[in-house]
Amino acid sequence: MTDTIEDLKLDYTRACKTIADMHAAAIGRNDLGPIRGVVEDVADIRAAMLQAEEQRDAIYRERAHLVALLATHYPSHIGYTDPDAPDWAVLIIEAPGCQLSWHIAPRDMDLFGHVRATSVISRAWDGHTTDQKYERIRTLTARRAAGIHLMTVPLTTPKES
Missing domain, CATH: 4.10.280 (MYOD Basic-Helix-Loop-Helix Domain, subunit B)
Structure with missing residues (x-):
């Protein structure tokens, strides 16, 4: 026992x-x-x-609203072009003299119906880093605040047959 x-x-x-x-x-x-x-x-x-995930998603959603608005001001396109993040679309904005891009969460795609799809004629991502993107934004903001007119170059569209 x-x-x-x-x-x-x-x-x-x-x-x-x-x-x-x-x-x-x-x-x-x-x-x-x-x-x-x-x-x-x-x-x-x-x-x-x-x-914490809900708070993060709310912040991403807020950012997505602002980026969607920015995409109405400049030629833009969106597509699933990043092989490292295949489920997230990449929005590319052709701002005056530079390119800006953001990954867009699948749950936020409803905000980007107004943006044309990336195609073979779209300008590819120029390789900028996140730091470079925000430096470009600071430069664009300073120029606009100083009253400097910034011209955009429209995206080309395919010829219709």
């Missing part, structure tokens, strides 16, 4: 260690035991993650 009790104690200790390891893996910390319980702690972390 003593051997059975010792075996059960060992099984219990191992089970507690397994649960503690699972809890640490689930919450990303091994210095903290369950606060309310393993399942509840994991549910709290999931709820926090979902809230």
